[in-house]
Amino acid sequence: MADAALFVTDLALGLLLGCVFAVIAHGLNLIWGVAKVVNVAHGEFIMLGAYGAYFFNVWFGFNPLLSVPIDAAIGLGVGVIFYFFFLFRELRGKESMGPQSEMVTLVATFGLALVLINLAQALWTGNNVGIPWSPGVVQIGSVQLPLGGLYVAITSVAIIGLSHVFLSKTYLGNAIRAYSQDIPATQLVGINPTSTAAIGTALGFCITMAGGALLTVWLPTGIYPAMGNLYAPISFVIVVLGGPGKMWGSLVGGLTLGVIIDVGQLFVGGSIALATAIGFLILIPVLLFRPEGILR
């Protein structure tokens, strides 16, 4: 009986955590879909989002939720800069990214990742920090859930839902979707490809950095310069699980991975590292049997 309660608790925690994972993966998915670039520095932008939330807490006493819109706004700016520095010259006037441009952007973003990690280490030391924020717990039946995690999960789903509405209901969103499918065709319906790609990339960074802020709620002492090394692979796995380019794929993939990690702990003696490894192992059968992702 106790085991069953534990299982339900971990399942619920996994779902809450999965929502946040979904956001950071959603950011990656957007950048991947729009810019056709696998952003190797993805984890470092999550790290920057997390540090953003940390410093807003230290300076202004903001809780992570309050930092989300600020991080998101910074992310928009960072995304535009990233686009014009790293992608514009490779994508300009091209119908798609050739192998050479892919190589260039891959190496460039890898370099960027190293620069960002080392810069963060130099500026903020390699020590772990965290945001002390615990708004309490809520008792639902036999399950106790942290309110912080609950708020963050709701925010996460809202962010993904809003981005979905933006992409399908607004003219800019439709342009971004069109651009991600066929670049030359977008020009012939009158869409400016450069500004569209810049906005789409910016949106991806906006969501990624907001995700970094949300994640801090789950990391009482887990903010450090190299934290991206864990969360970038998690994002990649989720994108592949859910299906690259699918709008709800990130949410489905995120929830799946969150549950696997939290429930998986129960079976491997409470080791999060092992449970995460199990989450990554799941990728192999998915790639073998459903390479297009869980979603149809």
Next chain:
Amino acid sequence: MTRVLEVSDVHKYFGGVRAVQGVSLTVREGQVVGLIGPNGSGKSTLLNLIAGVEKPTKGAITLDGQRIDRWPAHRIVGQGIAKTHQIPKPFLAMTCRENVAVAVMFGNHKQRQSAKAFDEAGRVLALVGLERKADMMSSNLTVQERKRLEFARVLGTGARILLLDEIFAGLSPEELRAAIALFTKLQRETGFGAVVVEHVMRAVLTLSERVVVIEEGMKIAEGTANEVVEDPAVIEAYLGVEAARATP
């Protein structure tokens, strides 16, 4: 004001290949100009030059007297000149309605309110007979349906001058008859101008008020359909010197 598109003495070289060598033509809103010529004569290149997909090496393209030949393609669409692809390029992960709606949102109309754009897209799809497929993914369309969607997208931009690259190719005789009738009807109703590049001679000769013939990137004839088909230079270009001599 009716818009006038003028192409004057335009050249396009790809390295040593002279794809277009000094072609001039004029199209007004409401007027259909046929553009014919043997394979590789530079017809599609000329359309790409007008649409801004390629930039001319030499010469000028103007819309109502304003130079547009250095403009990016999307800006030209925004001024009411839109082109179909020879091979249809729908946005495959979008429904037909969304495909046309983005054109309505960004082309000449710039209808930024998506609800209105989706309504307008539905209306345009009905014009080309795709209303029943409006909410189907465009990837599920047949080749001919994709061509109609491509045409709907151009109409959706609200273009006043259409550049149509082989939209009648590959149709059966009945389909061709229906397509020509539809095109004529739409052209009369909306009063757009068009440059029609076509291999299907019947389509060009029926639709076009004027026909321009190019060969090896140069204009060899221009006139009404009847004048052009009797021009010895044209017969020679299409059928060879012998045939041209044999024609009385």
